[in-house]
Amino acid sequence: MDVLQVLVPIAYSAIIIVATWIMARFLIIIIRRLMGQSTQMLGAQIQRLVWLIVWLVGIILAIEEVGVNPTILLLIVGLLGVAVIVAIRGPLENFGARYFTFGYVPFKVGDNITVQGHSGKVIEINSISTILLSHDHVVSIPNSTLMKETVVNTTHQAWKAVSVPIVVNSEIDVPAFESEVLKSMNKLRYHFDDRFPPILSLVSRNRQSTELVLNLMIRNPEKRDAIINEVNKRIEEITANAKKTRKQSQQKQ
Amino acid sequence: MDGNEDLGSGPSEGAVDPSGVSGLKICVNTQTPLIWFTHEIGPLDDGTKVTDLSQLKEGDDYNYSSGGVTRMVLPLLKRMLSDGTVSEAHWVSLNPSAPETIKADGITHHFVSLEKGRLANYGKVKEIMWKAAHGTTTDAITAEEIFMSDDFPDFSYYDRLTAEAINRLDKETDFDLFYLHDFQQLQIGHMLNTLKPKMYRWHIPFDYSTFPEKWRETFITYFNSYDMMIVSSSKYLESLKEFGYSGIIKKLYPYVDPSDYSVPKPEETSALCERLGITNGDEVILVVARMDPMKGQDHAISAFASIFGKYPSLKLVLVGNGSFSSSKRGVGLSKGEKWRADLETQVQKLGLEGRVIFAGHLSQQELDSMYERCLFTMLPSVKEGFGLVVVESWLHRKACLITDRAGITEIIKDGENGMLFNPDDAAGMAEKLARMVEDRGLRKLMAEKGSESARLCTIDEGLKAETKIIKELVGG
The missing domain is CATH 1.10.287 (Helix Hairpins)
Structure with missing residues (x-):
């Protein structure tokens, strides 16, 4: 052969x-x-x-x-x-819906919502369903329902709240990153309700990545998308700069 | 039941009850470090790193902080370590010129360092917040906008750096409890990535009506990241409740360890007096406070100026220098030096040279000498979270003339265990000062009653209350 x-x-x-x-x-x-x-x-x-x-x-x-x-x-x-x-069509529907609700359904854990006649405080959003605490009862709403039904967020000033999830490399210097994010957000301060300054919270951390969330309260709901886009752009720039700095310091070492 | 409780309103008898809590691993966080180093601490002669304070010399290499927070926290941890409530204690604080870690008194101290530029901005924000929280700000707009100022990210940087240090320590140690102090550390509770119990002690006055309106939502967010908050008076507790904090609030009087105070030998007192220019026939009014406009030394000087002509042997001694925030090896704010210069000018203008003495920082033994030597003490603060100086006076069996703007007024019966005055009423203050100078019987009575009141603010009381609080949070 x-x-x-x-x-x-x-x-x-x-x-x-x-x-x-x-x-x-x-x-x-x-x-x-x-x-x-x-x-x-x-x-x-x-x-x-x-x-x-x-x-x-x-x-x-x-x-x-x-x-x-x-x-x-x-x-x-x-x-x-x-x-x-x-x-697993049902769970898959809910699972898929979870990723859309994460970005586009206007509520988060801690908010009060009404959906399909159920009102309560959101205590958990998992891959399959969103859990409400309604009086003393726990109500489970499939995530796919949240995509199909009208959801009313009754939380005080909920329309102002914008949460921007951020995932960065676990090696990033979080204090310096936060400092840069806050400085950058100050440039947009006119668009924020000044009683609620931007707050960055650390959600989770593993070997690969650190998950953070930037909570903002905006003045004008019509500008929500534009603000989110601008914030994401700025965060991406800060992340890229941080990556560059990290590489440079690694090369020096 | 909301769990809010008064833990500091009545004397107690007998030994401390450890309440069944034992072997806890605790992480304490303050801005001010317990230990100040007088110079950069390099390696020892044999090239090894300094790991224990016993390898250094007090006075030459380091000094203990004289502030109220560290004065309280150190005896608490020492007692909790010795009675077994705590098995491992870590203390994280800001100290730009210290080694990273050092062991002292059975406690591991971890120091957070900030580069100069960030430190300066941190100091600026801290000062603005501190003044606004005391209701004495002169620039309301700057205070209102502070959280979105260009300096605030550096303030947050320090808090996050501290939180990251605590998170790392927690990973290694698995703490049972986090106990945070100082208003500057407020954000840290929110930054700690843990569900374990977090306690926060607010040491300065808490009167939300003096806070800038725009602070409310931010403060509520940060306060609510703590499971429990501790304040120093019932007034502060009520104000915090009304403000909207949803966790448990405790009122607990600050405390000191009476065994830290002693009567020095007469020759030691004489040597100090000679150094300060106090002669045998002099009668001394003592003010012990750091050099800060909030401490109201200018009011004390003005009142003294109104009466000094009538009492030729009377001298006013001001003990204290800048705080950690105003020291060059600390945050580096210049307010301590500036305030002393202002006071010196005031003394000159009023013709009080030689009658008002600036003693600067005194060691504990020297301070004891001054307490023993004085006729009575005076706390002239414009606003004061509590006023442990009053307790120190009582421990030395001295009467105290006290501002009516201090948290300790809650346990003062005017004319019985102390005499109160309004720092804005110069004439009333001078009149009370003269009365204290003249009425030896009144001073004696107030000193006696005061020494009974001092029991409310001793480590025994504090330890009992703190152990009870901790038990509530961690179980046991």
């Missing part, structure tokens, strides 16, 4: 894998830039989805190149996918 006949497909296959890696990186950078104008959590989810699709296509092409018929693999993946979707 000719060695070349074996090595060439393997080489092509390797090239496809490398190209897949480059493509995935390239698309993620593009999405990150585009999603800089939207919420970071939603952006992270879309990045993950695109990464998965690119790698799935790349792997199938690479397998095909070495002479293995991917049809059966595709069939198995497809059938498994359909079975999973059918089996």
Whole structure:
């Protein structure tokens, strides 16, 4: 058997894998830039989805190149996918809705809302449902319902509240980052209710990332989207600068 | 039941009840450090790092802070460590010129450092907030806008840096309780990434009617990040409740450890008096306060100027220098030096040179000497969170003339255990000063009654109340 006949497909296959890696990186950078104008959590989810699709296509092409018929693999993946979707359609709907509610439904934990005749304080928003404390009862509202039904936020001055989620690398210097964010927000101070200065809170932290949330109270609800876009743009710049500074100090070391 | 409680209104008898709480790991946070270093602490002669205060010399290398907060917290931790309530104590504070960590009195001290530029801005914000919280600000607009000022991010930077240090320590130590002091640390409760109990002691006066209106929502957010708040008088407790704090509020009088106060040898007192220019026949009125306009030394000098001609042997001794905030090795604000210069000018203008003595900082033993040497003491503050100086006077069996704007007035019966005056009423103040000078019997009575009242503000009372509070928060 000719060695070349074996090595060439393997080489092509390797090239496809490398190209897949480059493509995935390239698309993620593009999405990150585009999603800089939207919420970071939603952006992270879309990045993950695109990464998965690119790698799935790349792997199938690479397998095909070495002479293995991917049809059966595709069939198995497809059938498994359909079975999973059918089996957990309800939770999936809620799960998907969770990521949309995170960015676009105007309430957060601690707010008082009314939905489908249920009124109460939001005590939890998880992947499946939103939990309300209504008098002494716990009411669970599926997240998909929140996408379909009218939700009334009855919290005092809720229309002013804007929460901007921020995910940064865990190595970031949080005090310096916060200081820069607050300085940057001062440039927009005219748009904020001056009785409620911007407050940055640390939500969680793991080895890879630190999750923060910037709480703002705006003066003019019509400018909500414009303010969110501007705030996200500024945070992205601060994050990029912080990354640059970190790299420079690492190089010095 | 809302859990709000008065813990400092009655004398108690007997030994401290540890209330079943033991072995706690506690993290204390104050702005002012317990220990001030007189110079940069480098490695020892053998090249090793300084890890324990016993490796250094008091006076040459370091001094203990004389402020009320540290004076209270140190004996509390020492007693809690010795009775087993606390098994491990960490104390995080600001100290730009200190080693990162040092052990002293069984407590591990962790010092947070700030670079000069940030420190200066931090100091500016702190000063504005401090004045506004005392209702004495001259620039209401700056105070109102302080949270969105260009200097505020540096104030937040310090708080976040401290919170990060505490979060890291918590990861290593797994604390049972966080006990924060000083109004400058208010934001830190919100920044601590923990559900474990957080207590906050507000030491300055709390009267929300003097706060800028725009502070309300921000303060409520920060206050509500604490499970419990402790204030020094019933008036402050009521004001905090009305302000809208939703957690538990306790009133607890500040306290000192009487064993820290002693009667020095006569020769030690004589040596100090000689140094300060106090002769045997002199009668001394003593003011012990840091150099700060809020402490009202100018009122004391004015009142003294009204009566000094009538009493040729009378001298006014002002003890104290700047606080940690005004020291060059601390926050670096210049207000202490500036205020002393203003007072010196006032003394010159009033022709009181030689009759008003600026003693500066005194060691504890020297301070004891001055308390013993004086006729009576005076607390002339424009506003005062509590006024532990009054308790110190009582411990030395001295009567005290007290501003009616201090938290301690809650336990003062005018003319019995102290005499109250309005610092804005110069004539009334001078008249009461003269009465105190002349009426030896009244001074004796007030000193006796005062020494009974002092029991309300001793470490025994404090320890009992603090242990009860901690038990409520951590269980046990």
